[in-house]
Amino acid sequence: MWSDREVGRRYGAGVSATEDQHLIIGAGPLGLAVAKALKEQRVPYRHVEATDHVGGNWAHGVYETAHIISSRKTTQYPDFPMPESYPDFPSGAQMRAYYEDFTDAHALRAAIEFERAVTSVRPRSDELWDVDFGDGTSAVHKGVVVCNGHHWAKRFPPWVAQFEGEVLHSKDYKRPAQLEGKRVLVLGGGNSGCDLASEAARVSSSADWSLRRGYWFMPKTLFGVPSIELMNPYAPMWLQRLVMRLLIRLSIGKYADYGLPHPTHRMFDAHPTINSEVFHYLQHGRLRPRPDVVSIDGSTIAFTDGASAEYDAVVCATGYDLAFPFLPEGLVPVDDKVAQLYGGMLRPDYRHLYIFGAYQVRYGIGPVIRPGALAIAHLAKLQDELPMPLGWLLKEMGSKPPTSHLIGPFETIRALERVVKWVPALRRMGKRYSSRWTAQEREVAARRLQPLTNADEVTTV
Numbered sequence: 467m468w469s470d471r472e473v474g475r476r477y478g479a480g481v482s483a484t485e486d487q488h489l490i491i492g493a494g495p496l497g498l499a500v501a502k503a504l505k506e507q508r509v510p511y512r513h514v515e516a517t518d519h520v521g522g523n524w525a526h527g528v529y530e531t532a533h534i535i536s537s538r539k540t541t542q543y544p545d546f547p548m549p550e551s552y553p554d555f556p557s558g559a560q561m562r563a564y565y566e567d568f569t570d571a572h573a574l575r576a577a578i579e580f581e582r583a584v585t586s587v588r589p590r591s592d593e594l595w596d597v598d599f600g601d602g603t604s605a606v607h608k609g610v611v612v613c614n615g616h617h618w619a620k621r622f623p624p625w626v627a628q629f630e631g632e633v634l635h636s637k638d639y640k641r642p643a644q645l646e647g648k649r650v651l652v653l654g655g656g657n658s659g660c661d662l663a664s665e666a667a668r669v670s671s672s673a674d675w676s677l678r679r680g681y682w683f684m685p686k687t688l689f690g691v692p693s694i695e696l697m698n699p700y701a702p703m704w705l706q707r708l709v710m711r712l713l714i715r716l717s718i719g720k721y722a723d724y725g726l727p728h729p730t731h732r733m734f735d736a737h738p739t740i741n742s743e744v745f746h747y748l749q750h751g752r753l754r755p756r757p758d759v760v761s762i763d764g765s766t767i768a769f770t771d772g773a774s775a776e777y778d779a780v781v782c783a784t785g786y787d788l789a790f791p792f793l794p795e796g797l798v799p800v801d802d803k804v805a806q807l808y809g810g811m812l813r814p815d816y817r818h819l820y821i822f823g824a825y826q827v828r829y830g831i832g833p834v835i836r837p838g839a840l841a842i843a844h845l846a847k848l849q850d851e852l853p854m855p856l857g858w859l860l861k862e863m864g865s866k867p868p869t870s871h872l873i874g875p876f877e878t879i880r881a882l883e884r885v886v887k888w889v890p891a892l893r894r895m896g897k898r899y900s901s902r903w904t905a906q907e908r909e910v911a912a913r914r915l916q917p918l919t920n921a922d923e924v925t926t927v
């Protein structure tokens with residue numbers, strides 16, 4: 467390892483000697499699991515977190531009344547079960563305490579630099595990474611593991627700016643007092659949309675719920691068990707769909723009987739919505755279903771069925787964009803919400819860049835995190851031995867980026883576990899393909915890096 471002085475001479479003053487370390491960005495559930503895996507596998511790392519706490523979304527991104535939507539068993543790390551005293555659907559506060567416990571149980575806290583936000587990550591032609599932080603410091607890192615989460619870049623419907631009342635994104639909703647006594651319209655039928663529609667039904671003076679399309683709403687529990695735990699993960703998808711349709715019909719009935727549109731997409735082709743509460747409030751008349759919005763006039767909103775109503779507040783549970791604001795634009799292409807990553811994590815043009823968490827797991831995230839983090843640790847060691855980017859090797863071997871941002875947990879777990887098992891085979895393939903990673907190929911890659919290394923030309927998303 468070079469001394470600070472040597473690093474300063476090569477890369478400029480104020481740059482620290484971190485070029486043999488991978489930088490983990492974020493100390494949410496994924497970043498913490500990566501830190502544990504790198505530590506176990508003795509891969510040197512540095513860990514930064516923008517806020518002053520661990521737990522990510524569960525510590526700062528959810529409302530006070532939030533409970534997990536997936537169940538305890540499908541959300542916990544497989545190597546660190548949640549306490550037996552936890553309910554099937556722990557609260558946001560319990561989730562935060564769980565990630566705090568995980569951090570301390572594996573002695574990860576001392577290595578986390580809190581309140582250090584990454585503002586820029588740029589590849590260098592010598593295959594290291596230039597990193598800038600919000601506090602004005604910079605560093606050169608060997609690699610970067612991006613775990614910045616996918617629930618923060620708020621998406622709004624384009625018309626909402628015309629609404630003259632209060633506009634709130636679900637991300638900014640924290641407590642019922644924000645809705646109390648107001649005429650509220652909630653937009654969106656995802657998991658947050660259902661939570662906030664139910665919250666509005668409880669505390670607002672009136673609660674309407676606008677859906678642009680039909681959703682497959684699944685009951686949260688069936689026969690006293692979290693419904694996602696009843697699904698047989700090894701059954702073919704058509705059978706899972708058939709069984710779930712039957713169970714929905716038995717427990718909920720027809721969506722049309724609640725005034726809700728029937729979905730036009732196949733179940734599991736979009737992120738499933740798991741909620742039983744909205745049906746309770748729809749049946750009690752506390753929540754009124756509305757179709758899509760057609761026009762706005764001041765604080766009056768008109769819907770596609772010709773009805774209109776006046777509102778004090780619109781709550782947009784309209785989702786999030788996938789964003790890596792610190793990476794140069796285009797470095798991770800995103801095609802219709804799907805990040806173009808080989809092996810779900812790698813780009814073909816860069817060594818030691820790992821994007822973890824760009825896809826959404828259909829159920830709970832827990833079981834996928836551990837094999838994903840272990841795969842990163844093993845790939846980081848393997849990458850040291852091979853000249854070509856591992857993403858390039860996977861591409862040459864015929865691998866393709868996922869075609870949807872939604873991934874099934876069980877096939878993903880199996881694929882990630884295979885990565886670790888196949889490290890010796892990948893090493894052999896790397897050696898066999900080394901003649902294809904020619905000087906010409908390297909030159910093209912180096913040229914591609916040129917504009918990105920020029921700070922003036924970097925545009926962030």
Ligand SMILES: Cc1cc2nc3c(=O)[nH]c(=O)nc-3n(C[C@H](O)[C@H](O)[C@H](O)COP(=O)(O)OP(=O)(O)OC[C@H]3O[C@@H](n4cnc5c(N)ncnc54)[C@H](O)[C@@H]3O)c2cc1C
Nearest residue numbers: 492494495496516522523534535536583584614615830831
């Ligand atoms: C209302 C709600 C309910 C949910 N319910 C479930 C559920 O039931 N089950 C489930 O599996 N998932 C659920 N999710 C998804 C949940 O967010 C993820 O499971 C989990 O938090 C993802 O972990 P992560 O580490 O990828 O991201 P996050 O938890 O978002 O953590 C990312 C971390 O990176 C940090 N960071 C970001 N940018 C930078 C930067 N530039 N520099 C330094 N640090 C940075 C952030 O501060 C944050 O701490 C829910 C999400 C929401 C919004």
